Amino acid sequence: MNLESFFSTYKETTLYGRYITNNHIEPILEGYKSVFEIGEQGKSVLGKPVYSVIAGTGKTSIFIWSQMHGNESTTTKAVFDFLSFLKSDDDFSKTLKDNFTFFILPIVNPDGAEAYTRVNANAVDLNRDSVNLSQPESRILRRCFEEFKPDYCYNMHDQRTIFGVGEGPQPATVSFLAPSYDEARDLNEARLKAVNVIVAMNETLQHYIPGQVGRFDDSFNINCIGDMFQSLGVPTILFEAGHYEGDYEREITRKFIFFAFLSGFRAIYENVIVVNKSVDYFNIPQNKIVFYDIIYKKVKINYENKEKITNFASQYREVLFDNSVIFQAIISEIGNLTGLHGHAEFDCNGAEFCAQDQSKMPKIGEKADFSIGKGRKFVNGQEV
Numbered sequence: 073m074n075l076e077s078f079f080s081t082y083k084e085t086t087l088y089g090r091y092i093t094n095n096h097i098e099p100i101l102e103g104y105k106s107v108f109e110i111g112e113q114g115k116s117v118l119g120k121p122v123y124s125v126i127a128g129t130g131k132t133s134i135f136i137w138s139q140m141h142g143n144e145s146t147t148t149k150a151v152f153d154f155l156s157f158l159k160s161d162d163d164f165s166k167t168l169k170d171n172f173t174f175f176i177l178p179i180v181n182p183d184g185a186e187a188y189t190r191v192n193a194n195a196v197d198l199n200r201d202s203v204n205l206s207q208p209e210s211r212i213l214r215r216c217f218e219e220f221k222p223d224y225c226y227n228m229h230d231q232r233t234i235f236g237v238g239e240g241p242q243p244a245t246v247s248f249l250a251p252s253y254d255e256a257r258d259l260n261e262a263r264l265k266a267v268n269v270i271v272a273m274n275e276t277l278q279h280y281i282p283g284q285v286g287r288f289d290d291s292f293n294i295n296c297i298g299d300m301f302q303s304l305g306v307p308t309i310l311f312e313a314g315h316y317e318g319d320y321e322r323e324i325t326r327k328f329i330f331f332a333f334l335s336g337f338r339a340i341y342e343n344v345i346v347v348n349k350s351v352d353y354f355n356i357p358q359n360k361i362v363f364y365d366i367i368y369k370k371v372k373i374n375y376e377n378k379e380k381i382t383n384f385a386s387q388y389r390e391v392l393f394d395n396s397v398i399f400q401a402i403i404s405e406i407g408n409l410t411g412l413h414g415h416a417e418f419d420c421n422g423a424e425f426c427a428q429d430q431s432k433m434p435k436i437g438e439k440a441d442f443s444i445g446k447g448r449k450f451v452n453g454q455e456v
Contacts, residue, residue, distance in 0.1 A: 073164060073338065075276075075331045082160060083330075084152040089321045090390065090397040092145035093185045094120055097178055100152060101125070107159050113177065114212040117193035120182035122212050127158050130171035132340060135222035137177040137213060140198045140229075140297070142184020142191075143390065146313035146322040147228030150329035151178050157334075164334070171341055175220045180209055188392040200293075202300035210297075217301065224269070224307050224340070227251075227298045228329075230322070231312040233388070233415060236362040237286040241413065243317065244359050245281050246328050248273065249288035249310035251298035257290055259350055265307035271349040272339035273332040274356055281316070281328060287356040288312055309336075315363075315415065320388070320399055364404060366453045367414030371444065372424040373406075374432035381422055383409045386440040386453045401440035401453025418455060420444045 087096060101110050101123055109126035116122060138148040155176070158165050179185050183193040191197050192207055201210040217225070235244040250266035252258075259267070277285050288310060293299055301308045311332065316324040339345050364385035372381055384406040388399040405412075423445030425432055434442070440453035449456055 073334065075334060078157060078162075078334065079153065079327050079330050082153060082157040083327075084149065084156045087149045087152055088323065090143075090145055091188060091392065091395060092139070092148050092179070094123070094179060094182045095186075097123070097148070097152065104155065104159065108155070113216055114208060116181070116183045116209055117207065118183045120186070122180060122182060122209060123178060124216070125155060125174070125176040125178065127155065127174045127176070128169040128172045130169065130173055132172045132224075133220060133222045134172055134174050134224050134226060134337070135217060135220055136174060136226040136228065137180050138228035139178070139185050140180040140209070140213070142181045142186070143188045144190075144228075144230035144313075145185070146230050146326050147311055147329055148178050149322075149326040150313070150333065151176060151228065153326065153330045154333045157330075164338075167341065168337055172337065175216065175222065177213065177216065180213055188390070188397060199297055200295045202297045203295050213297065217306075222306055224265070224309070225298070225301045227301075227308060227310045229310065229312050231288075231314045231359070233315040233320075233365055234361045234363050235286065235314055235359045236413065237357050237359065238283050240283065241360070241362050242284045243315040243363065243415065244286035244312070245284040245314050245316045245325055246277060246332060247286035247288045247312035247314060247359050248356070249290055249298070249312070250353065251296065251302045251308055251310055252290045252292040253299065253303040255292050257292060262305050262307045263302055264348060264350065265345060266302070266309045267353040268345035268347070268349045269307070269309060269336045269339055270356075271352045272345060273336045274352075276331060276335035277328055280331065284316070285356060286312075286314075286359040287353070288359055312359075317415065362411065362413055364409075364412060364414050366401060366416045366418070366440070367409060367412065368418045368420055368444070370422050371420040372422055373434065382407060384434045385409060385412065385414065388453070399452075403434045403436055403438050403440050406434055406436065416454070418444075420448075423448065
């Protein structure tokens with residue numbers, strides 16, 4: 073299976089970047105009405121439709137939902153890359169459609185997507201609402217789950233650039249989790265099925281991003297939708313689309329989510345997930361918070377009239393501006409930063425920091441616009 077060729081051929085090119093809303097996917101859904109079953113499962117708090125796509129006629133049912141956090145759009149792009157592939161006449165596409173039925177909610181939280189926020193219009197995190205079901209979007213998701221009765225659930229998310237994998241470390245470009253179904257984090261039949269699918273996807277991804285696949289923390293929280301569905305006996309897999317070097321628009325990461333889709337579905341179809349692969353699963357290194365976006369090393373600062381050499385870091389803040397997301401570098405931490413790494417790092421060789429207001433000390437929370445020494449100027453965190 074030539075995954076690279078599949079992706080380059082079937083990538084949904086009308087979707088790009090971090091800002092993906094109903095307005096972006098509606099023209100695509102309109103074009104799919106002749107090949108898939110397109111529906112509306114209900115309305116958001118602000119009355120926006122929560123769309124659904126049903127594809128395939130097979131006996132194995134897969135329930136996929138994305139953007140329950142409105143600002144986590146990478147997996148939505150990958151979902152549409154996958155639908156573009158399913159629309160084709162490729163032999164593997166036909167096999168999937170003959171053996172699987174996919175029920176997909178591409179944007180569960182359309183209000184949050186439009187505002188580019190994690191929460192919905194009532195400021196509720198839908199991924200902490202699986203017990204109370206206080207929000208219309210949560211109730212839509214639960215009703216679809218109960219009516220569709222899936223064999224597997226795919227819970228699609230993005231994770232921040234702060235996460236790394238291994239001792240190197242490397243960025244956690246893709247992370248997975250088979251959520252726990254109880255406080256003891258036991259393994260039952262349902263969770264083991266999720267574990268085995270993850271192992272199959274990881275084996276594929278290691279050929280493309282070796283050392284950049286992580287395992288998300290499996291602490292149990294019944295308020296989280298994945299933990300809830302796992303506790304109800306349905307194998308559930310959490311996807312976390314993370315950072316790839318230089319890929320802040322997550323255009324490369326979407327490709328690896330697409331690869332994971334196809335390799336995981338192939339493993340289920342070929343029934344190669346019946347062997348207990350829990351040892352392989354727990355050998356996937358767990359995510360850890362080890363990254364800033366940018367670190368500046370060996371900077372001279374003036375603190376309380378005393379000069380010292382230290383390090384500081386900035387992190388990008390994602391800001392919605394004119395229907396696109398811009399990245400504002402904000403000074404976030406000052407100190408030795410032991411054990412932390414930057415996706416970009418600058419050696420300042422002991423030169424003096426100077427802010428735009430001529431102060432000699434970085435200020436946490438301010439924009440990363442400054443100079444180092446006499447000849448180095450930084451704008452939005454980067455040297456210009």
